[in-house]
Amino acid sequence: MAGQMIPQLIRTRGLTKTYQVGDNEIRALAGVSIDVAQGEFTAVMGPSGSGKSTLMNMLGCLDRPSAGEYVLGGRRVSDLASDELAAVRNSNIGFVFQTFNLLARTAAVENVELPLVYAGVPAAERRVRALEMLAKVGLAERADHHSAQLSGGQQQRVAIARALVTRPLLILADEPTGALDSRTSLEIMALLQELNQGGMTVLVVTHEADVARFARRVLRFRDGHLVEDHANEKPDDARAMLRAEAVPVTISAEASA
Amino acid sequence: MLGLLRVAMRALAVNKLRSLLTMLGIIIGVAAVIVMIAVGAGAQARVEEQIRSLGSNLLLILSGSTTAGGVRMGFGSNLTISEDDAAAIPREIPETMAAPALRGTAQLIWGNQNWSTVIFGVTPEYIDVRQWELAAGRMFDATDIAGATKVCLVGQTVARQLFGGADPLGQVIRVRRVPFTVIGVLESKGQSMMGSDQDDLILMPISTARKRVLGASNLAKQRSVGTIWVKVAEGYDMKTAEEQVRSLLRQRHRLQPGQDDDFSLRNLEEVAATQEASSRVLALLLAAVASVSLVVGGIGIMNIMLVSVTERTREIGLRMAVGARTRDILGQFLVEAVTLSLIGGLAGIAIGIATAVGIAQFAGWRIVLSPESVLLAVAFAFTIGVFFGFYPARKAARLNPVEALRFE
Numbered sequence: 001m002a003g004q005m006i007p008q009l010i011r012t013r014g015l016t017k018t019y020q021v022g023d024n025e026i027r028a029l030a031g032v033s034i035d036v037a038q039g040e041f042t043a044v045m046g047p048s049g050s051g052k053s054t055l056m057n058m059l060g061c062l063d064r065p066s067a068g069e070y071v072l073g074g075r076r077v078s079d080l081a082s083d084e085l086a087a088v089r090n091s092n093i094g095f096v097f098q099t100f101n102l103l104a105r106t107a108a109v110e111n112v113e114l115p116l117v118y119a120g121v122p123a124a125e126r127r128v129r130a131l132e133m134l135a136k137v138g139l140a141e142r143a144d145h146h147s148a149q150l151s152g153g154q155q156q157r158v159a160i161a162r163a164l165v166t167r168p169l170l171i172l173a174d175e176p177t178g179a180l181d182s183r184t185s186l187e188i189m190a191l192l193q194e195l196n197q198g199g200m201t202v203l204v205v206t207h208e209a210d211v212a213r214f215a216r217r218v219l220r221f222r223d224g225h226l227v228e229d230h231a232n233e234k235p236d237d238a239r240a241m242l243r244a245e246a247v248p249v250t251i252s253a254e255a256s257a
Numbered sequence: 258m259l260g261l262l263r264v265a266m267r268a269l270a271v272n273k274l275r276s277l278l279t280m281l282g283i284i285i286g287v288a289a290v291i292v293m294i295a296v297g298a299g300a301q302a303r304v305e306e307q308i309r310s311l312g313s314n315l316l317l318i319l320s321g322s323t324t325a326g327g328v329r330m331g332f333g334s335n336l337t338i339s340e341d342d343a344a345a346i347p348r349e350i351p352e353t354m355a356a357p358a359l360r361g362t363a364q365l366i367w368g369n370q371n372w373s374t375v376i377f378g379v380t381p382e383y384i385d386v387r388q389w390e391l392a393a394g395r396m397f398d399a400t401d402i403a404g405a406t407k408v409c410l411v412g413q414t415v416a417r418q419l420f421g422g423a424d425p426l427g428q429v430i431r432v433r434r435v436p437f438t439v440i441g442v443l444e445s446k447g448q449s450m451m452g453s454d455q456d457d458l459i460l461m462p463i464s465t466a467r468k469r470v471l472g473a474s475n476l477a478k479q480r481s482v483g484t485i486w487v488k489v490a491e492g493y494d495m496k497t498a499e500e501q502v503r504s505l506l507r508q509r510h511r512l513q514p515g516q517d518d519d520f521s522l523r524n525l526e527e528v529a530a531t532q533e534a535s536s537r538v539l540a541l542l543l544a545a546v547a548s549v550s551l552v553v554g555g556i557g558i559m560n561i562m563l564v565s566v567t568e569r570t571r572e573i574g575l576r577m578a579v580g581a582r583t584r585d586i587l588g589q590f591l592v593e594a595v596t597l598s599l600i601g602g603l604a605g606i607a608i609g610i611a612t613a614v615g616i617a618q619f620a621g622w623r624i625v626l627s628p629e630s631v632l633l634a635v636a637f638a639f640t641i642g643v644f645f646g647f648y649p650a651r652k653a654a655r656l657n658p659v660e661a662l663r664f665e
Contacts, residue, residue, distance in 0.1 A: 062578060062658045083582040090580020097662070101575040105271050117260060118580035162579070 008071075009169055009201050010036035010059060015068035015078075017054050028054040030224035031068065036203065038169075041196040041235070043212035044205045046221035053174070055221065056205045060093055060172045061085045073169050090118050094163025096173035100155040102147040108158045109134060109143040115166045133161035137191060153184035160191060170201040177211055183242075189214045190238035214238055265593040268565070269600075279561040280601030282554025283641065287605025287634045288612060289547035291626075294633075295613035297540025298625035304536040307447075308529040315386070315526075316353075316487040316499055318342075318506070321519040336481030337519040340463065342509055343380075343485045350501050352490040356386040357482040359463055361471040365419055366431040372418045375458045376432065378466025384443075386488040394426050394441030397462050405464040410441035412456035435469045437461065495526045548637070554601070555641035562594050562649035573653050574661025587654040594646020595639060602638025606631055 017029040029051045036042055046052040057063040058070060061077055064085075070078040077088055089095075094115075102111045112130035121129070134143050137157040147155055156176060163171050173192065177185035193214055196202045204211060212218050213236045220228035269276040321337040343357035359378035364371055377383070381398050384391070397408050409432070416425045425439045446455035461470070463482070489498040503522055510519055566573070573586055581589075610626060617624045 057659045060578070062662070083584075086577065086580050086582045089578060095578045097575075101571060101578075101662070103572060103575070105267070114576070115579040118576075118582070118585060123260070166580075 008035050009038040009040075009073055010034065010203075011069075011071040012058075013069045015055070015058055015065050015070060017051075017058065017063070018066045027224050029058065029065070032224075032226050033068075034219065034226060034229070036170075036201065038201055039196070039199055040217055041193065041202045041215045042204070042217045042219060043215035044203065044219045044221065045207060045209070045212050047207060049223075050221040051224040052205050052207075052221045054224075056172060056174055056203075059203065060095060061088045086118075090115055091166055092169045094160075094166065094168040094171045096156070096159050096163050096171060096176045098175035098178035100147070100152075100159045100179070102155055102158060102162075104148070105146055107144050107146060108139060108150065108161075111147070111158055112161045112165050114162060119166060129165055130161070133165045134158070136164065137161045151184070152180050153187055156180065156184075156188050157191065160188075160195075164195070164200075170203060171195065173202065173204045175206055175208075176204060177206075177208070185211070186238050186242050190242055193235075193238050261588055261592045262596065264589055265596045268569075268593055269597060272565075275561060276597060279557055279597055280604065282557035283551065283598050283601030283638055284554075284605040284608060286547065286551030286554040287602045287638055288609035289550050290544060290634050290637065291606060291609025291630055292613045292616065293543035293547040294540070294630040295609075295624040295626050296616065296622060297536075297543045298627060298630070299617075299623035301533070301536045301540050302625050303623050304532050308532060314489045314491065314495065316489065316495075316502055317523040317525060318485040318487065318502070319521040319523070320481070320483055321521070336483060337510065338482055338485055338506070339480040340380075340482055341480055342506060343482065345509060346485070346487055346502060346505060349505050350498065352493040353498060353502070354382055354386050354488040356380055356383040356486045356488075357463060358383060358484045358486065359466050359471055360483050361466070363433050363470060365415065365459070367419045367428060370419050370421075372415060374412075374415050376466060376470060377458055377460050378463040378471065379460055380463055383460065383486070386486045388488075389446065390444035392442045392444045393424075394439070396441060401462045402464050405462060405468050407435060407437045407461075407465055407469065408440045409437045409459045409461040410443055411439055412443045412458045413445040414454055414457040415459055416442050432459070432461075433470055495524055499524050551637055551641060555598070555645040558594055558597055558642065559645035559649060561597075562590060562646055563652070565593075566590065566649045566653040569653075570656065570661050570664040573656050574658050574664065577656070577658035578662060583654045586656075587650045590650035590653050591643065591646050594650065595642035598638045598642030598646075599635070602635055605638070606634055609634070 011034075013033045015029055015032040016027070019026045019028060032051075032055060044052045044055060054063075058065050059072075061072070061080075062085075064080075065078050068078065069076065072088065073092060075088075077085065080088065102108075103114070109127065109130045112133055113126045116126040116129060131140065131143060134140050137160050139154060139157055139161065142150060142154060142158075145154075147158070150158065156179075160171075171192070176192070177188050180188060189211065192202050192204070202215075204215060206212060213232070216232050216235050218228070218230045218232055219226060220230070318338055338357075340357050343355040346355040347353050356379060361376045361378075362373065363376050364373050380402060381396055383389075384396055391410070392413070394410065396410065397406070400406075401408055409430070411419070411425055411430075419425070419430065420428065425442055428439050429436050430439060431437070443456070443460070467479075487498070487502060489495055499522060503518070506520055506522075507518065512519065573581075576586060576589075610631075613624045613626060616622050
């Protein structure tokens, strides 16, 4: 890392994952080598079964590769024990899921606090930091609302606040707009873009081209292989699109197609 | 820890009805244990009290039996022991006190009332040996024995049946036509272990009983008695005392080695120990039966916790994704199970105590509520929570985060 202007945050070499299904061995990921620099906004694309979800599980330290190496922030994490992986997830990775995964009947602020509970942060400090993050995603007013009292977009913003609260190295978003309407999707992408502009590394896994066009780099997967690594010189600005009123209509037509 | 408790309370509050139904098993189990222990301990206390009223440091010597034309009579039919034996026992074994007694029955008459009761001709030591208290008046003394005076003490039942509300002291009653002055009233002793009334009797000097009242019955030897009670000093070994008394009597009766005793010697401590043991077994049995329901309650907790783990698979996956370690998840579900069982346990204690008190009030049973039984119940509830909560909690903690997050 030392001396480099943009340090490599993610470095994988020959990352492989095989599953045993009956007598067949399925290679979900077949020797993937990628580098992601700090501050990048990357979209991982591919049809279902392409291995993009498996890659996301590997990069998110939710699963261990069958072979290959994964270095996250200068630390080799590909062969850590499960409790060590939990600690890595806790401090280095912020997850955003398609279905938000907020705890039921739990206030937004407490959902945001959850990672800090496992980080062993004292209750008073947890509350301060959680409220700070909720303010950052524009939900300071809704801190005491339960998830059932929030709209889908609001729930996803709570989830983003939860992902940010431990000040992670990267945000891993798995189909973050998959359960949202087009306008709300745009709001979420705008939020992720703003976070990225603030220096946060963002990695979005999606099968929608609509989502990928906001990223500056697009990785395409097919059958467990990386087939295209494409730099998007002019990503769309979600915030600008939100300001232009007519745009959401087009987006919704495309999204439903 | 406090945080875990709050998480557990919230999880339980989400499904109030289900939590309550789950607790029901523990509530009933703990309540049953508390009630059964209270009732069992009550029965045991009753037995112990009866034994105390009898006196457990007592030896009872009964006269031997006679055989008349091949028909063997019971103990006391042949009066082989005497007042002299009774006098010899404390003389030879200083740790003892002996009280001989002659027994008979007679009809008592006072005014226009009459009552049939048991008459004991005894020495002044008798009430000390039997540990009987006087409610009023005095015990007769050596002078009364020497002079064979016509005085007596009456038991509570006799006092009630014969005198009604009147004060028995100083009254003259007729026992087989002989007038006796009542000089004392005995304190109530209640029922014996066998259920006989220990207050339905009168005491009189042994000399008077022999000469005036029981003279007509079979009393071949002038000094012989039916029973001798021997009180052994506190702390002196009952077994030793028993053997000393036995060998003393055998020697006095000139029995050859190998010859049977011509008397019967009973150690009441042994009787008491047997009684106590059987009541303790009963109490233990009751508690054991009740604890079966605790185990059933524990299985109910395990059941619901397993359902809960399955239902909350995604939540577990999320917690793991944001950094929960194996022990965090294990702890969370374990605390939940223990909270469930402890709350159930506390409710069970309350209900158990209320039921036990209710039984005491309405059924009139003797109960003993001890802090130990409450502690035991809490410890039991806690153990059940840990024991039956562990398997579901471990199942949760061992989930694969990827699969848990994908779980529908």
